[in-house]
Amino acid sequence: MGYYHTPSSIEDALSIADKYNDNYTFFAGGTDIQIYRKQKLDLNEHIIDLSLINNINTISMKNGTLSLGAMATLDEIFVSKKIQNNFPLIAKSVNSVATPVLRKTATIGGNLLVKNRCTFYNQSKGWRDSIGSCLRDVGDICQVTGGKDDCYARNVSDAATALIALNAKAVLTSLNGVEHRLVKDLYLPCGIKSHNLSKGTILTQIHLSLSPVKWWYKKLRLRKTLDFTSLTVAATVNKTGIVRVCLNGASMSPILIKESLDLLTLELLIKQARKHCKAVDNDLMPLKYRKQMINVFLEECWETISQKDTRTQSSK
Numbered sequence: 001m002g003y004y005h006t007p008s009s010i011e012d013a014l015s016i017a018d019k020y021n022d023n024y025t026f027f028a029g030g031t032d033i034q035i036y037r038k039q040k041l042d043l044n045e046h047i048i049d050l051s052l053i054n055n056i057n058t059i060s061m062k063n064g065t066l067s068l069g070a071m072a073t074l075d076e077i078f079v080s081k082k083i084q085n086n087f088p089l090i091a092k093s094v095n096s097v098a099t100p101v102l103r104k105t106a107t108i109g110g111n112l113l114v115k116n117r118c119t120f121y122n123q124s125k126g127w128r129d130s131i132g133s134c135l136r137d138v139g140d141i142c143q144v145t146g147g148k149d150d151c152y153a154r155n156v157s158d159a160a161t162a163l164i165a166l167n168a169k170a171v172l173t174s175l176n177g178v179e180h181r182l183v184k185d186l187y188l189p190c191g192i193k194s195h196n197l198s199k200g201t202i203l204t205q206i207h208l209s210l211s212p213v214k215w216w217y218k219k220l221r222l223r224k225t226l227d228f229t230s231l232t233v234a235a236t237v238n239k240t241g242i243v244r245v246c247l248n249g250a251s252m253s254p255i256l257i258k259e260s261l262d263l264l265t266l267e268l269l270i271k272q273a274r275k276h277c278k279a280v281d282n283d284l285m286p287l288k289y290r291k292q293m294i295n296v297f298l299e300e301c302w303e304t305i306s307q308k309d310t311r312t313q314s315s316k
């Protein structure tokens, strides 16, 4: 039995969440969470649909600061001239998510909070039961490592990769008030508790003002559409020469490497990335190949970001 709620304000949504304690799920575009419901990975009785709430689906730009309402769809963001002209990295990243049809429903907030994935977990209940389940579900070991403590499910948000490289901030609203937090701090390096959000918190806006002088973006996946990432890399260089390289899809949370261009080398970049990525064999692509591709992507990225002067970008 399930109950479907359609609040028309943040306050109403928060009070419904408060009333049903841990037994509810926020629903934005639903493109991720509906599959969790179908696969019996989300069993909460109350669905709180955020789509009728006003003022959290707009895209605006004021004094160089871009504001994205959490309920703006990936397609609306991609087609926005403001974004294509001023933040092409965001346009690239949202356009690399899923498929054109899904992007018309999928929201930026839902993308930032998309659940971590693992080939042994994102399966039907029958499939999971047949292998004895795992730590993140009702089992007692990790099917990938055989361990009993840690889950290595991967964070797969493509938009997070770009927004962290752009040093974006998130606005979070709960009954305790409004909090501004860096997007990079929304994540925890854990496959089970992957987001650093208290229950009863709604992501309402994303703000950013950094317009980089150089950027780079690329996503590794089996097919050029539909598939989740096996590795996404986004990089920016700002006008003071600070490099921000973010890798996602390779570990439990996005990995940010931030350094002055004067001090950074390709070797250092690869060393830092390999050190922080806790990649295990839980993706459709083999682990060895995914690890090699970290070097390949960073080598290609470095060619762009280490160039002097010109405004450049690259992506696939």
Ligand SMILES: Cc1cc2nc3c(=O)[nH]c(=O)nc-3n(C[C@H](O)[C@H](O)[C@H](O)COP(=O)(O)OP(=O)(O)OC[C@H]3O[C@@H](n4cnc5c(N)ncnc54)[C@H](O)[C@@H]3O)c2cc1C
Binding pocket: 025, 026, 027, 028, 029, 030, 031, 032, 033, 034, 035, 050, 070, 071, 074, 096, 097, 098, 099, 102, 105, 106, 107, 108, 109, 110, 111, 112, 113, 114, 115, 156, 157, 158, 159, 201, 202, 203, 204, 226, 227, 228, 229
């Ligand atoms: C075939 C397929 C391919 C896909 N490919 C990709 C891909 O390539 N890259 C990728 O990143 N994703 C992919 N996805 C996952 C998903 O479509 C996207 O991540 C999408 O952007 C999720 O947005 P949504 O609005 O549909 O989120 P929902 O499914 O509604 O929600 C996702 C999660 O975020 C929470 N949530 C949503 N909004 C808020 C909010 N404002 N405040 C608090 N919590 C919130 C929900 O409770 C839920 O846990 C794919 C999905 C499918 C079905």
Ligand code: SF4
Binding pocket: 117, 118, 119, 120, 121, 134, 135, 136, 137, 141, 142, 143, 144, 145, 150, 151, 152, 153, 191, 282
């Ligand atoms: S990494 Fe291990 S514990 Fe985590 S979802 Fe996969 S199999 Fe389960």
